[in-house]
Amino acid sequence: MSREHLKRFRTPYPDYNVLAKWDTPSFDDVTRRVIAHRLEHVPKRRFLDEAQYALLRAVMDTVLPQPERSEADRIPLEALLDEKLAMNLTDGTRHKDVLTQREAWPRGLAAIDAEAHAMHGRGFLSLSADERHSVLEAIDTGRVDGEHWKGLVPKSFFRHVLLKQAVKIYYSHPAAWNEIGFGGPAAPRGYLRLGPDMRDPWEAEEKRRPQEAEDLSEDET
Amino acid sequence: MQAMAGGLAVAAGVGLLAAGGKPPSRASKLAAGGAALLAASVVADSAMEHYRGNYKKPAMHVAPIAAAITLATAVATLVSARGARVKTAIFGGAVTTGLFGLGFHVKNILERPGGLSFNNLFYRAPFGAPGALLLAGLAGIGAVDAQAADTCGTVRLRHGSGRLLGALTAFGLFGLTAEIGLLHFRGAFHNKLMYLPVSALPLNAVSIAYAVARPGCRHERQAAGWLAGTMGLAVAGTGLHAYGVSRNMGGFSNWTQNLFQGPPVAAPPSLAGIAMIGLAALDLVTPGSEPE
Amino acid sequence: MSAIASDAEFTLRATKGRAPNVFRRGEWVPMREYDENEPVDFAIVGTGCGGSVLAARLAEAGFSVVAFDAGAFYRPLEDFASDEAEQEKLYWLDERISGGNDPLEFGSNNSGKCVGGTTVHFQMVALRFRPEWFKSRTALGYGHDWPVDWREMWRYYAIAENDMKIAGPVRYPWGPKRGRYPYREHELSASALVLARGAEAMGVKWTTTPTASLSAPRGEAHPCVNRGFCKIGCATNAKQSMLVTYVPRALAAGAEIRDLAMVGRIETGPDGRATGVHYHRDGKWRFQKAKNVVASGYSIETPRLLLNSASEKHPDGLANSSGLVGKALMAHTNNAVWGIMNEEIRWYKGPPSLAVCEHWNYVDEGKDFDGGYSFMSQGPLPTDFATTLVENEGPFGADLRNWMAHYNHMAGLKIVGETMPNDDNRVELSDEKDRLGLPIPKVTFSLSDNDKRLAAHAEDFMSRMLEAAGGSNLFHTASTAHLMGGCRMGDDPATSVVDASGRSWDIDNLFVCDGSLFPTAGGVNPSMTIVANSLRIADRIIAMGKRGELSQSAAADGKRGA
Numbered sequence A: 001m002s003r004e005h006l007k008r009f010r011t012p013y014p015d016y017n018v019l020a021k022w023d024t025p026s027f028d029d030v031t032r033r034v035i036a037h038r039l040e041h042v043p044k045r046r047f048l049d050e051a052q053y054a055l056l057r058a059v060m061d062t063v064l065p066q067p068e069r070s071e072a073d074r075i076p077l078e079a080l081l082d083e084k085l086a087m088n089l090t091d092g093t094r095h096k097d098v099l100t101q102r103e104a105w106p107r108g109l110a111a112i113d114a115e116a117h118a119m120h121g122r123g124f125l126s127l128s129a130d131e132r133h134s135v136l137e138a139i140d141t142g143r144v145d146g147e148h149w150k151g152l153v154p155k156s157f158f159r160h161v162l163l164k165q166a167v168k169i170y171y172s173h174p175a176a177w178n179e180i181g182f183g184g185p186a187a188p189r190g191y192l193r194l195g196p197d198m199r200d201p202w203e204a205e206e207k208r209r210p211q212e213a214e215d216l217s218e219d220e221t
Numbered sequence B: 001m002q003a004m005a006g007g008l009a010v011a012a013g014v015g016l017l018a019a020g021g022k023p024p025s026r027a028s029k030l031a032a033g034g035a036a037l038l039a040a041s042v043v044a045d046s047a048m049e050h051y052r053g054n055y056k057k058p059a060m061h062v063a064p065i066a067a068a069i070t071l072a073t074a075v076a077t078l079v080s081a082r083g084a085r086v087k088t089a090i091f092g093g094a095v096t097t098g099l100f101g102l103g104f105h106v107k108n109i110l111e112r113p114g115g116l117s118f119n120n121l122f123y124r125a126p127f128g129a130p131g132a133l134l135l136a137g138l139a140g141i142g143a144v145d146a147q148a149a150d151t152c153g154t155v156r157l158r159h160g161s162g163r164l165l166g167a168l169t170a171f172g173l174f175g176l177t178a179e180i181g182l183l184h185f186r187g188a189f190h191n192k193l194m195y196l197p198v199s200a201l202p203l204n205a206v207s208i209a210y211a212v213a214r215p216g217c218r219h220e221r222q223a224a225g226w227l228a229g230t231m232g233l234a235v236a237g238t239g240l241h242a243y244g245v246s247r248n249m250g251g252f253s254n255w256t257q258n259l260f261q262g263p264p265v266a267a268p269p270s271l272a273g274i275a276m277i278g279l280a281a282l283d284l285v286t287p288g289s290e291p292e
Numbered sequence C: 001m002s003a004i005a006s007d008a009e010f011t012l013r014a015t016k017g018r019a020p021n022v023f024r025r026g027e028w029v030p031m032r033e034y035d036e037n038e039p040v041d042f043a044i045v046g047t048g049c050g051g052s053v054l055a056a057r058l059a060e061a062g063f064s065v066v067a068f069d070a071g072a073f074y075r076p077l078e079d080f081a082s083d084e085a086e087q088e089k090l091y092w093l094d095e096r097i098s099g100g101n102d103p104l105e106f107g108s109n110n111s112g113k114c115v116g117g118t119t120v121h122f123q124m125v126a127l128r129f130r131p132e133w134f135k136s137r138t139a140l141g142y143g144h145d146w147p148v149d150w151r152e153m154w155r156y157y158a159i160a161e162n163d164m165k166i167a168g169p170v171r172y173p174w175g176p177k178r179g180r181y182p183y184r185e186h187e188l189s190a191s192a193l194v195l196a197r198g199a200e201a202m203g204v205k206w207t208t209t210p211t212a213s214l215s216a217p218r219g220e221a222h223p224c225v226n227r228g229f230c231k232i233g234c235a236t237n238a239k240q241s242m243l244v245t246y247v248p249r250a251l252a253a254g255a256e257i258r259d260l261a262m263v264g265r266i267e268t269g270p271d272g273r274a275t276g277v278h279y280h281r282d283g284k285w286r287f288q289k290a291k292n293v294v295a296s297g298y299s300i301e302t303p304r305l306l307l308n309s310a311s312e313k314h315p316d317g318l319a320n321s322s323g324l325v326g327k328a329l330m331a332h333t334n335n336a337v338w339g340i341m342n343e344e345i346r347w348y349k350g351p352p353s354l355a356v357c358e359h360w361n362y363v364d365e366g367k368d369f370d371g372g373y374s375f376m377s378q379g380p381l382p383t384d385f386a387t388t389l390v391e392n393e394g395p396f397g398a399d400l401r402n403w404m405a406h407y408n409h410m411a412g413l414k415i416v417g418e419t420m421p422n423d424d425n426r427v428e429l430s431d432e433k434d435r436l437g438l439p440i441p442k443v444t445f446s447l448s449d450n451d452k453r454l455a456a457h458a459e460d461f462m463s464r465m466l467e468a469a470g471g472s473n474l475f476h477t478a479s480t481a482h483l484m485g486g487c488r489m490g491d492d493p494a495t496s497v498v499d500a501s502g503r504s505w506d507i508d509n510l511f512v513c514d515g516s517l518f519p520t521a522g523g524v525n526p527s528m529t530i531v532a533n534s535l536r537i538a539d540r541i542i543a544m545g546k547r548g549e550l551s552q553s554a555a556a557d558g559k560r561g562a
């Protein structure tokens, strides 16, 4: 993976706003209630302590950087994750000999910080964006020290816990639907035009091609 | 959109051209009325369907425009007997457009994965719409022809014209049976009433063919009865299709989806169009129906 | 997941003589109720493909039936949001411990928790087994034979398909002739056309997938509007889940459904026979007396319940003299290949798997593995796809957002791959307890070498196909879906838990009826086979009743409980 991450993200759908459909038949009452709650209610920190919370935010900003969004428009990944942990929401699976989400997150965050110290001599929070990226990359490729991970497999924690939870929250947000051109809520009105390159007037219009994707499989080591 | 506006302007021109002539005969009026109804249904259907198709190909503008011009010409034929030659030429254009449309639609189907599969027949470009334009054009030509026959007044000419229109009616009814059969099959005949048109229309076709084949054989009344039934189907069908639309999720308040989702409300009126052509044919072959 | 959407998860809805009318907002249908102290003919645990079908058929035959479900009773039109996160409420999210070399993911992958069961959020692919699979040991040399003949199953498939108004192709290109599907096939979406194009390029057959979603109106249910949220619950009611098919039928025939009712134990008497079920509802444990008990909780919960019902007479759990309860659990491999297409696909539209290729289910030459696989076109919603992407490939940073920006250009092919029944893959009880004090299940699962060869074959074949269809930047992902087995049915008490009627070999008034009966997994999605098999079992039970072979002769004579 080159310095791709330094490239700024550019959406192919600059003019699309899924919320513009709020009062159309694409939204029904129950969906409006659910989305309104998600947009209006930013949960207060309850589970993690202040330092962990700050670290979590920095990690989330590395995993899903949102430089183009103001603080008010930013998707508050750390707050929504902290709420999930506080409510002890689980997904039905606890891997044998693997820590629960509530155990895994504090420990994983501490380990990330420890890796930052080991690699750069400073805590994760005081690293540059590039350095932060390199720390997480080292974790994902298994080039890290097992010592401070205590019961976590670094790569599995990174992909199956950290990235998984991050994208589940991020791509549940209307702002994320906008940037990928997802049609969003669709009841009672669904779609009429199903063929390739076909679009209903109430779907996102692609204004430019998505940026070249890196070839993921070749990237695998 | 601009092309559409242009088309409508041409149509208006046709209307003006025809104004002020002497009123046409009953048979001509009926046939022209039939052509108008068919064309109107094509205008609505092709405008909607090609809109659904995002007007991807420029040729997709042609159908609604040609149908609109045909509609205007048919209305002109309905009110005035003037300009027979221009009208025939315009109706001829509709016939050509219909034939090309059929060709395009066949090509569209064959090019897709699955080729001549049910999925493509169900959901791809239908044969019915260009077919209806073709019928409208032919009926228009028939209307002009009927006017000529009625003006001249000889029995031979009137019968000849009536036979043509009768054959056209039978042909149209069979075509519609196929189209409705396919689409109601797609709907799994989930409502038993959906069997009605596919069983009644072929019988109607046979009865009209019989009546015009042997003019004066007193089968006209029977055929007229069938045609009235087909008219009734047109009205009932429109109502039932509207009910069908309301059964979709969100009903009419979700019209941006449901008018397209179907069943097509604009389709059944074309049955009335065909029935009118049939009535024109009967008028020409029935003894004692000559204009004064 | 919250009271914001509806109160169904917190408030009993099937109670006081009425149950939700699933076709209308806020409305009810009358429901018959039975006395807990008066033994009902059948207490059924679970209302999925096994439980609800049996409840409907037995009630229609005049038996008194109470069916329990741990989950909520929804009205799709008003309770189902167009939102992935919210709809997680449909999954069985109680923790299960997952181990083995290839630990299973539960929840969204395979287990539902609501009245109607997992079909409320299934993907509606409605396929039949290949006939030989019912005798895979004898005919194909692997796995176990089913104690049924394929022709009998063929008849019940047809009934099931008609009951669920499956929309399928006019001619199905594989296997022996089948009658016409009751509803016509859906319009193919762009993502389905990718499979079609690829198949034609590779010279293999493909077809429109038989789909449990209405292509025309049915009663009060609206036809499909292509909203594409099928996998997280259909708010249109086009999806023919158990919730809108057999559950209303069961209620209309006089069955009682108890929602938010978790059955913890099946009670057995001094003679070792079942006497009823202990269940937790409305904050306390209760007991329903029953002449017959049916476990229909699916491949994890059914074994868990039988094991947790151990008694003096049955120290290893109920129906477990063979030691097979919980064993030979199977999943389907769900490996996929994904690629970027030049054109916009917008795979969020329409039922997600509208095209299918069963080539490798029906062709045996050129395979280096036992069993078969089918594969379908795909249409995952954003978080579903993002999760697959990061768990398998791990992109992050701007790169991740960029990858996801190709969402509308993506297409994918995913298999339903048969895995071999293996007694080491099993459900057991752990020492940990859940919030009701019930032992948490522990599941062990490892893929065999054969399973891995099958998946590798599929990945290779599908990659070539996706490339032939114009896909670029291909990548592979691995996962599993569906559950089968855990309480195998068979002809021999030593090698199976229940007989061909679902009746346990050990206890004559204890039945199992759900996906856990599968002796082998087959290379197709399981629900139609579960429904067909349940219909078959229902007929057998009704016939037993007529012959006076049921417990206390709970005959189909219209005599009911309270």
Ligand SMILES: Cc1cc2nc3c(=O)[nH]c(=O)nc-3n(C[C@H](O)[C@H](O)[C@H](O)COP(=O)(O)OP(=O)(O)OC[C@H]3O[C@@H](n4cnc5c(N)ncnc54)[C@H](O)[C@@H]3O)c2cc1C
Binding pocket: C045, C046, C047, C048, C049, C050, C051, C068, C069, C070, C071, C107, C108, C109, C110, C111, C112, C113, C114, C115, C116, C117, C118, C119, C121, C122, C123, C124, C125, C126, C127, C231, C261, C262, C263, C264, C296, C297, C298, C299, C301, C302, C305, C482, C483, C513, C514, C515, C516, C525, C526, C527, C528, C530
């Ligand atoms: C995402 C997804 C997509 C799928 N797609 C398809 C597909 O396209 N085609 C296909 O054929 N199959 C599909 N399946 C699989 C299919 O849905 C299941 O195989 C099938 O529904 C299982 O039926 P069942 O009756 O055995 O169990 P279930 O439907 O799971 O029913 C069991 C019910 O029992 C209840 N229960 C369990 N234990 C207890 C207890 N102790 N007390 C009270 N209630 C209890 C549960 O709440 C549940 O409602 C899919 C599954 C998933 C998860």
Ligand code: SF4
Binding pocket: A190, C213, C214, C223, C224, C225, C226, C227, C228, C229, C230, C231, C233, C234, C235, C236, C237, C238, C239, C349, C350, C351
């Ligand atoms: S695509 Fe059809 S079946 Fe799926 S959720 Fe929408 S309406 Fe229901």
